[in-house]
Amino acid sequence: MTTANVGTERGAATREQYERNVNPQWAHLLRLLEMDAEYTRCEGGTLETADGRRIDDFLSGYCVYNTGHNHPAIVSALHRELDANGPQMLQSHLSATAAELAVRLLRLADHSGSGHLSKVYFSSSGAEGVETAIKFARAHTGRGGLLAARGAFHGLTCGALALMDAPFWREGFGELIPGVEFVDFGDVEQLERALETGRFAALILEPIQGEAGIVLPPQGYLERAQALCRKYETVFVLDEVQTGLGRTGAMLAAHHWGLRPDMVILAKALSGGLVPVGAVLMTEAIYESVYPSLRRAIVHTSTYSENGLAMRAGVATLEVIEDEGLAERALRLGEWFRGRLRNRLAGYEMVRAVRGMGLFSGIEFCAPRSMTLRLSYEAFARVHPAMFGQMLVMRLYREHGILTQICGNNFLVLKATPPLVVDEESLERFVEAMAETMESIHSSRSFWTDALRLVARAVRI
Ligand SMILES: Cc1ncc(COP(=O)(O)O)c(C=O)c1O
Incomplete structure (x- = not known):
């Protein structure tokens, strides 16, 4: 695997323009991590670079690429949509594609067949x-408080x-919106103490916390949280x-626990990785409280909501997820993958846990106990708390052609979230790459010498 990013003239021009007019610090960070590649072709779970490297994507644009990069069925659905020259954003018609997407989303979300979610805002x-x-929950309850x-x-x-x-x-x-309070994820008693005050319009939770470190809810927590929300x-x-x-x-993580949330927020993967789109699914009663009359028919909206290409991307993406059985595939492959990881990483003192659900996995690290490792680890942690994690990310990318990241709110958890179309060979490559990287951390100096070089480069840039 080469270490230098050779790049092309076009790549160099992009870098220069991007640094000048977009985000120079982001450009510097990618260069520092030697991850400023010029990508030329992205398909399924694989990325190709201008200097001939092949990268396995284990980040999926933070869970955007569930259907893989540039899925041919989604790409051609978008081509057809464009070729039809139909209304894309008239703002004064009823979008047939929005209606189609809403029907599909509500059917897929309705695990129990109860029909309790019946409206969608895009x-x-x-x-x-x-x-x-936030707005709809406040309108519905007449309360201002929000619990997260x-x-x-x-x-x-x-x-x-x-x-x-x-x-x-x-x-x-500065000041953000008022009325927000926090509880510990998983603590039912704290939650009840907060909810019983009657101050909160909504409890907003990720069913599995992503950026916090792929944190699974304790058994029974989400069910209790839902029951308490109903009660209060x-x-x-x-x-x-x-x-x-x-x-x-x-299809929804909520289905694992048989939940019936009042609102579900979706985005990212609904786009097929191609056209930005999100959707908020909710009950009739909540929707009604925002749009109760003709006068308020468009009181909450946005120009790009129901954009024709976005709606088409959503419909085509859901078709692919269903037709290819991607949720079932994620469940099956994810279990196997975490089993392989646990097996290969057992015995390395810095590996604390491998956890997740489906293809939403995290590997948690901890500070080492043995003296020699601890000295190196602590020295770098003092430079920056994310240093160890970023070193891992950099090594995986450079030495093994694997793209991943650490969690945004927990630098000691490395994500493994490949597209759901990932093949078993790529998963196996990830497992072996992790094992080799752990070996280099625990029994050679090379990882830590590399970390020193990273610090030196950071000072220079
Ligand atoms: C759980 C969760 N909610 C909301 C968002 C915000 O989504 P967006 O970046 O599309 O605004 C993210 C983004 O990473 C997320 O992970």
């Missing part, structure tokens, strides 16, 4: 979906960001922006 991102949930879990990630607009307690994301942005007339909202659409081995 957004263009996950954060916009979260904003929608510590460690959560819900997006970076003001309302969504207010539901996140991690200072890193909030710092410098609080809207029970599940943010399935990462966990939805087959990722965890079910």
